[in-house]
Amino acid sequence: xxxxxxxxxxxxxxxxxxxxxxxxKQLSKQxxxxxxxxxxxxxxxxxxYVPLWGxxxxxxxxxxxxxxxxxxWVGLNNFKMLFQxxxxxxxxxxxxxxxxxxxxxxxxxxxVLALLLNELRSLMFKRTVQTISYLPHFISWVVAAxxxxxxxxxxGIINVLMLKLNLIDQPILWLGKGEYFWGILGATEVxxxxxxxxxxxxxxxxxxDPSQYEAAEIDGxxxxxxxxxxxxxxxxxxxxILLIMNLGHILESGFEPQYLLGNxxxxxxxxxLDIFVLKYGMNMGNYGLATAAGMFKTVVSFIFxxxxxxxxxxxxxxxxx
Amino acid sequence: xxxxxxxxxxxxxxxxxxxxxxxxxxxxxxxxxTLYPFLNMFALxxxxxxxxxxxxxxxxxxxxxxxxYEYIFNESSIFYATYISAARTIIGTLxxxxxxxxxxxxxxxxxYVLRKxxxxxxxFTMYFNGGLIPNYLLTKELGLLNNFWVYIIPGxxxxxxxxxxxxxxxxxxxxxxxxxRIDGAGEFTTFMKIVLPLTIPALATVSLFVAVSQWNSWFDxxxxxxxRLELSTLQYELMKILSTSNTAASSGATAADAFAGAQxxxxxxxxxxxxxxxxxxxxxxxxxxxxxxxxxFVQGMTVGGVKG
Numbered sequence: 001x002x003x004x005x006x007x008x009x010x011x012x013x014x015x016x017x018x019x020x021x022x023x024x025k026q027l028s029k030q031x032x033x034x035x036x037x038x039x040x041x042x043x044x045x046x047x048x049y050v051p052l053w054g055x056x057x058x059x060x061x062x063x064x065x066x067x068x069x070x071x072x073w074v075g076l077n078n079f080k081m082l083f084q085x086x087x088x089x090x091x092x093x094x095x096x097x098x099x100x101x102x103x104x105x106x107x108x109x110x111x112v113l114a115l116l117l118n119e120l121r122s123l124m125f126k127r128t129v130q131t132i133s134y135l136p137h138f139i140s141w142v143v144a145a146x147x148x149x150x151x152x153x154x155x156g157i158i159n160v161l162m163l164k165l166n167l168i169d170q171p172i173l174w175l176g177k178g179e180y181f182w183g184i185l186g187a188t189e190v191x192x193x194x195x196x197x198x199x200x201x202x203x204x205x206x207x208x209d210p211s212q213y214e215a216a217e218i219d220g221x222x223x224x225x226x227x228x229x230x231x232x233x234x235x236x237x238x239x240x241i242l243l244i245m246n247l248g249h250i251l252e253s254g255f256e257p258q259y260l261l262g263n264x265x266x267x268x269x270x271x272x273l274d275i276f277v278l279k280y281g282m283n284m285g286n287y288g289l290a291t292a293a294g295m296f297k298t299v300v301s302f303i304f305x306x307x308x309x310x311x312x313x314x315x316x317x318x319x320x321x
Numbered sequence: 322x323x324x325x326x327x328x329x330x331x332x333x334x335x336x337x338x339x340x341x342x343x344x345x346x347x348x349x350x351x352x353x354x355t356l357y358p359f360l361n362m363f364a365l366x367x368x369x370x371x372x373x374x375x376x377x378x379x380x381x382x383x384x385x386x387x388x389x390y391e392y393i394f395n396e397s398s399i400f401y402a403t404y405i406s407a408a409r410t411i412i413g414t415l416x417x418x419x420x421x422x423x424x425x426x427x428x429x430x431x432x433y434v435l436r437k438x439x440x441x442x443x444x445f446t447m448y449f450n451g452g453l454i455p456n457y458l459l460t461k462e463l464g465l466l467n468n469f470w471v472y473i474i475p476g477x478x479x480x481x482x483x484x485x486x487x488x489x490x491x492x493x494x495x496x497x498x499x500x501x502r503i504d505g506a507g508e509f510t511t512f513m514k515i516v517l518p519l520t521i522p523a524l525a526t527v528s529l530f531v532a533v534s535q536w537n538s539w540f541d542x543x544x545x546x547x548x549r550l551e552l553s554t555l556q557y558e559l560m561k562i563l564s565t566s567n568t569a570a571s572s573g574a575t576a577a578d579a580f581a582g583a584q585x586x587x588x589x590x591x592x593x594x595x596x597x598x599x600x601x602x603x604x605x606x607x608x609x610x611x612x613x614x615x616x617x618f619v620q621g622m623t624v625g626g627v628k629g
Contacts, residue, residue, distance in 0.1 A: 026434045032508035037427040037439050040420065040478055047459070047475050048446040054455020068458070113351075116344055129348045131612050132355050138611050139604045140537030142560045146600050147358040149563065150593075155376055157361070191354065203623040223340050248448070256540070260563060274453075281454045282544070294452030302448055 058292040064285070078292040088276065088293070095272040099253035101186040103246055109190050110197035111235065115227055117198060118205050133195025145260035148188050149175065175261060178269040185257055185270075200242065201235055208234035244312055248305030251297045273297050359604070365597035366390070370590045389598040392590045398550060399558055403602070406536060406555040409472040413535040418528050420477050422520060425486035426512050443480050460545055467549045472541060476534075482527040485621045489523035490516060526621030529614045533607060559599045566592055 027034070058078050060071040082088055113133075120126040136144065151157050152174040159171040174180050212230050221229065255274040262270035271279075273293060281290030360380040365373055366389050368382035377383075393399045427433055428440050451459075456475075465471040497519070501511045517524075539556040546552040611618075 023434060026432075030433060030508075033427045033430060033433050034435065036423050036509065036512070037435065040424045041439060041442060043477060044442055044446060046463075048450065051451020051455035051459050052449060054451045054458060057454060057458075068462075116347065119340070119344055120348065121341065125345070125348070129352060131615060132352050134611065134615070135355060135359075135608065138533050138607045140539070140556050142537070142539055142556045142563060143600050143604050146559065146563055146596055147362070149566070150361070150596070151358060157357070157379075195355070199619055199622045203619075223337055260560065277453050282457070287454050287458075291452060291454045294454065298449055298452065305448065 055291065055295050057287055058295050060288055062287040062291075064287065074288070078288040079296075081289055082292050082296070085289075087271075090268065091271050091273050091276040094269060095251055095253045097182055098185055098258070098272060099250050101182055102189050102253065103250070105186045105190055106193065106197060107239070107243070107246075109194045111201060111232075111239070113194055114198040114201035114205065114235075115231055117202065118231060119223070119227070130195065130198075133198070135195070136192040137196035139192075141256035141260055144188065144192055145257065148184070148261060152184065175263060176265040178266040181261075181266045181269040185261065188257060188261070189254075200238060204235045204238040205231060240312055244305070244308045247308040248301055250304050251301050359601075359608075362597045362600045365594060366601045368594070370594035373594055374591065388589050389594045390602075393595060393598050393602070398553065399555070399599070401551060402553045402555045402558045405469075405552060409469070409554065410532050410535040413473050413476065414528055414532045416473055417477055417479065417482075417531045418524055421479060421482050421527060422486050422517060422524060423512060424478060425483050426490055426516050428483075429487045429490040443478070443483060447480050457544065466545055467552070468546070469552055471545045472535070472538075476531075479527070479531065482530060485527060486520060486523045489520055489621075493519055522617050523621060525614055525617040529611065529618055530621075533611075536606065555599070555603050559596070559603055562592065562596055562599065566596070 057071075059073060059075060061074045061077070062071055117126055117129065120129070153159070154171040154173060158174065159168070162168045163171065172180075174184060208230065213226060216226050216230055251273060253272050253274075255272070258270050258272050259275055259278075262275070277290045277293050277297075280286045280293070357380065361378070364378050364380055364382045367385055367387075368378050369384040369386045370389060372384045394403075424439070424443075428436050430436065450456075460466060460471060460475070465474065493516075498511055498515055501515045506514065537556055539554060539560045542552065542554050542557040543560070547557075
C-alpha cells in the first residue's frame with residue numbers, strides 16, 4: 001500500500017474503527033447495488049459452495065436412504081478402495097492420453113490454421129472460411145456423435161473413400177476397435193473446434209505492429225520466414241496463457257464425446273474419469289467412491305494449474321494471475 | 322526498376338504464388354470436410370427412406386420427399402420434445418442473460434464495497450466444483466428432480482459470461498452513467514435504462530452462448546428428468562436413437578433391425594432417415610442464427626479470453 005502515495009494519505013487518515021465506519025456508511029449508500037447482487041451471492045452459495053461441502057461424502061459410507069447428517073464416517077477408506085481399483089488406473093490412463101492428444105492437436109491445428117487464414121489475400125474468402133469453420137463448434141455433441149458414427153459406419157463415407165482409393169480391401173468397423181478410439185476422438189475434437197479456437201489467435205495477430213512486416217520484407221525475408229519470425233512470436237503470450245489454462249484442465253478430457261461414441265467394444269479405451277464417476281455413482285450407487293474420484297480430479301487439476309502458472313512466472317512469461 | 326531488383330521480385334513471387342494457391346486449396350478442403358456431413362444429413366433427410374438403403378446418397382437427395390419430416394413431427398414425443406427444447410432455450414436465455422448482466426453491472430462499479438468479494442466468490446467456482454454426486458444430491462434435496470426448472474435455475478449465472486459483460490461495461494464511457502446518477506436515477510434505473518441498451522453487443526454474444534448450450538444440452542435431461550417423458554428434449558431424443566443404434570451395432574444386429582423391432586410394424590421410415598432428419602432439426606436453428614452474430618461473438622471471445 002505504501003507504494004501509492006494517494007492511498008497512504010487516506011489510509012493514515014482513516015485508521016481502525018473509522019475505516020470500518022466508512023465501510024458501513026458506504027454499504028448503506030449502496031443498498032440498491034447490494035439488492036442487485038445479494039440474490040446471486042445466495043445462488044452461488046447454494047449451487048456452487050454447498051456441493052463442495054458434499055465432498056464429505058468421499059469420507060463416508062454413504063447411504064442415500066439416510067439423511068445427509070446421519071452418515072457413517074469411514075476415513076480414507078473410499079480413497080484406498082479407489083487406488084486399489086484396477087479400473088481406476090485404466091480410466092486415469094484414458095483420461096490423460098485423451099486430454100494430452102486433445103491439448104497437443106488442438107493447439108497445433110488452431111495455431112497453424114490461424115497463421116494460414118492470416119495469409120489469405122481475399123478478405124471475402126477469409127470471412128467465408130471463418131464463418132464455415134465456426135459451424136461445428138455450435139452444434140451439440142449429440143449431433144456431432146451422430147455425424148461421426150454415420151461417417152465411420154461400414155457403408156459410411158470414410159470406408160467408401162478408403163475402398164475407392166484402395167487403401168483397404170474391406171470396410172473397417174472403426175468404432176468397434178478400441179485402439180482406433182483415441183485417434184477418432186482427437187480428429188473429432190479438431191473437426192469440431194479448430195475454427196473456433198483460431199479466434200483468439202487471430203485477435204492476437206491483429207495486435208502485431210505492421211511495420212515489423214515491412215522491415216522484414218525490406219530485409220528480404222520470405223513468406224515462411226515472416227510467419228515464423230514475426231507472426232508466431234507475436235502470438236507467444238496468448239499461447240502461453242492458453243496453455244496454462246488448458247494444463248489446469250488436463251483431467252477434463254471431456255465427457256460427452258466419450259460417452260456418446262463409446263460402446264461395449266471400445267470401452268477399454270473410451271471410458272474416462274467422468275464416465276467412471278457416473279458409472280460408480282449413479283449406476284452402482286457407490287456415492288462415496290464416485291465422490292472420491294471426483295474430488296481427486298478437482299484437486300489434481302488445481303495442482304497442475306498452480307504448477308503451470310509458476311513455471312510461466314519463472315520463464316518470465318505472462319500468466320493467469 | 323533495376324534489373325537486379327525485378328529479378329528478385331520475380332524470384333520471390335513464384336513461391337509466393339504457389340503458397341497462395343496451396344493455401345486456397347487447403348481452405349477449400351477444410352470447408353468441404355466441415356460442410357459435407359451436414360449436406361449428407363440434409364440429403365438423407367429429404368430422400369425417400371427405402372431408397373436411401375441402396376446407398377450412394379451424398380450431398381443431394383435422389384428421390385425427394387417430406388415423409389421423414391412428416392413422420393417425426395407426427396410422433397408426439399418428438400414434437401413435444403421440440404417444444405420443451407424451445408421453451409428451455411427461450412426462458413433460460415432471457416433469465417440468465419438478464420441476471421448475468423445485472424450482476425456484471427454491480428461488479429463493474431469500482432466504488433461498490435462488495436465488488437472484490439462477489440468477483441472472487443464467482444471466479445473461485447471456475448476452478449472448484451462439487452462434482453456429479455454432490456450436485457445430484459443437492460438437486461434432489463431442492464426438489465428439482467423431475468422438474469422443468471432444473472434446466473433454468475442451476476445455470477442462472479455463467480462466470481465466463483459475467484466476465485465478458487463486466488469487461489464490456491467497464492469499457493463504456495464513465496460519464497454516461499455518472500450523468501444519469503446526477504439526474505437522480507437509482508442504481509436499478511441506471512442499469513435498466515442506460516447500461517442494458519448500451520451493452521447490447523456483449524449481451525448478443527452472451528445470449529448466443531447461453532441459447533446454444535440450452536438448446537444443445539441433454540445430460541441434465543438424462544440425469545435429472547429421464548423418468549418424465551414430457552420433460553424430454555430434442556437432443557435427448559436424438560441421443561436415445563444414437564445409443565439404440567450403438568447397442569445394435571455392438572451386438573452385431575443392424576440398427577434397422579433394432580428399430581423395426583421396436584416399432585413393431587413396417588413404416589416408410591428407417592433409423593437412418595430418422596437420425597438424419599432429427600440431426601437437421603436439432604442443428605438448423607443454430608445454423609441459421611450464428612452467422613449473424615459472428616461480429617459480436619468474435620469480439621466477446623477476444624475480451625473474455627484475454628481478461629478471463
